[in-house]
Amino acid sequence: MKVLLSAFACAPAKGSELGVGWNTARELANHHEVWVVTQGIHRPAIEAELARNPVPNLHFAYYDLPRWASWWHRGRLSKQPYYYLWQFGAYRVARRLYREVGIELAHHVTFVVYWKPSFLALLPVPFIWGPVGGGESSPHAFRADFAFRGIVYEATRDLARWMGERDPFVRLTARRSAVALATTEETAVRLRGLGAKRVWVFSQVGLNQEEIDRLRPQGAWPRDNPTRFVSVGRLLHWKGFHLGLRAFAQACLSDADYWIVGDGPERERLEAMARELNLSHRVKFWGRLPRNETLRKLGECHALVHPSLHESGGWVCLEAMALGRPVVSLELGGPAVQVTEETGFKISAIKPEQAVDELAAAMRALSEDRDLTIRMGEAAQKRVVEQFNWRKKGAQIAEIYEELRSL
Numbered sequence: 001m002k003v004l005l006s007a008f009a010c011a012p013a014k015g016s017e018l019g020v021g022w023n024t025a026r027e028l029a030n031h032h033e034v035w036v037v038t039q040g041i042h043r044p045a046i047e048a049e050l051a052r053n054p055v056p057n058l059h060f061a062y063y064d065l066p067r068w069a070s071w072w073h074r075g076r077l078s079k080q081p082y083y084y085l086w087q088f089g090a091y092r093v094a095r096r097l098y099r100e101v102g103i104e105l106a107h108h109v110t111f112v113v114y115w116k117p118s119f120l121a122l123l124p125v126p127f128i129w130g131p132v133g134g135g136e137s138s139p140h141a142f143r144a145d146f147a148f149r150g151i152v153y154e155a156t157r158d159l160a161r162w163m164g165e166r167d168p169f170v171r172l173t174a175r176r177s178a179v180a181l182a183t184t185e186e187t188a189v190r191l192r193g194l195g196a197k198r199v200w201v202f203s204q205v206g207l208n209q210e211e212i213d214r215l216r217p218q219g220a221w222p223r224d225n226p227t228r229f230v231s232v233g234r235l236l237h238w239k240g241f242h243l244g245l246r247a248f249a250q251a252c253l254s255d256a257d258y259w260i261v262g263d264g265p266e267r268e269r270l271e272a273m274a275r276e277l278n279l280s281h282r283v284k285f286w287g288r289l290p291r292n293e294t295l296r297k298l299g300e301c302h303a304l305v306h307p308s309l310h311e312s313g314g315w316v317c318l319e320a321m322a323l324g325r326p327v328v329s330l331e332l333g334g335p336a337v338q339v340t341e342e343t344g345f346k347i348s349a350i351k352p353e354q355a356v357d358e359l360a361a362a363m364r365a366l367s368e369d370r371d372l373t374i375r376m377g378e379a380a381q382k383r384v385v386e387q388f389n390w391r392k393k394g395a396q397i398a399e400i401y402e403e404l405r406s407l
Helices: 016-027 040-052 067-073 079-101 140-145 148-165 169-177 185-194 209-220 242-250 267-276 293-301 314-324 333-338 353-367 372-386 392-406
Strands: 002-005 032-040 058-064 105-112 125-132 179-182 200-201 229-230 254-262 283-287 305-308 327-330 346-347
Touching: 002 016, 002 079, 016 032, 016 105, 016 392, 032 079, 040 058, 058 333, 067 079, 105 392, 125 169, 125 185, 125 392, 140 148, 140 353, 148 169, 148 185, 169 327, 179 185, 185 200, 200 254, 200 392, 229 242, 229 293, 229 353, 242 254, 242 267, 242 305, 242 353, 254 293, 267 283, 305 314, 305 353, 314 327, 314 372, 327 333, 327 353, 327 372, 346 353, 353 372
Parallel strands: 002 032, 002 105, 032 058, 105 125, 125 179, 179 200, 229 254, 229 305, 254 283, 305 327, 327 346
Antiparallel strands: none
16 A cells, blocks of 8 residues: 655654654555655654665655744744644645555554644545544542642643644544544543544554564573662653652562662652652662663663553553563553553552552562562563564554555
8 A cells, every 4th residue: 555654753763752653654664655754854864774774665755844933843842833833734745645646545653642633634545543642641639749840730731632622623633533543541532532433542652673682681680689679761740750669668678679760850859758768778869861771770670660640651661571570550551551460560540548558569579579570571571572563563553554445
């Protein structure tokens, strides 16, 4: 088939949104003839990669807003209106490709957000939307723990989604989708509410085979060390690291350590909490580290603690699993899709006290039973290879295309 992808974020050898765009395009080119509309700022990296590793069925068309709008691209918040306006220009490019190439199917890939439209839905061909996420919310019972800044952030985010869901172009995108792929069940509920007829949960996170092969040998078990837990990410209120600290204190593990890798506005508050809980001698704040060093720290620990309160992805969970480490997470968002009973612990997020109790119980179980920890880690590695390998994910999306073709 001749397939058109909209990938605002798309660049090789990157993670997060950029990696989703690139890996989706590259893998789908193994099955179909693929054209990608993306930003011109990604062109040098894309062309350099294709010069080194050609992909015959992969083609790119680039579009950027006029120079007067470039300042919007610089800030985290101002990028949102830039992205919205970019959709109009990307549609003009898509319409030209439809006429010149004979596009048979259109697919919006990035940004992975459900409350912004994709004008590819207006093309007279089947349209796939996603995976898109963003429908996840911090449970209200947990918001009492947030500082004022966190409360304002959550209220602003809720308002932005409320407004996005009332955008007629967003509703049009949902209604015109032949299939809408949601990163989580929480987002799936919102897509159905917008009028999407066929909604499937399909995680956007994945690792390519090179990354899996590189991570596997780094996962040798630190058998002689005391049990060591680790949390990795930006130190933000919704990442739930405060729950991890409380659970670690409650677990009362005299021979265990807890590492926190990352930096952010919550660091001072978390360090103060560690002191108040008399954990300063057993909790190590490493700050922000380069990716390779972060992965090395992951490999020196026995389990990842990731109590995030809303997250559509959760790449660090997948990296920990690829290293052969079990994951302790809340049963929310993307981590809930990745983690199973065989690969770790998913804790219900009913109220903070209950979540902390169950997080502590999971930490005790892993600390007291090394065989359980190893067994879960091995199952986690297997799950990454079987379900979150980009080659497998590309084949799964290609199967969706074929199903639509037969309708």
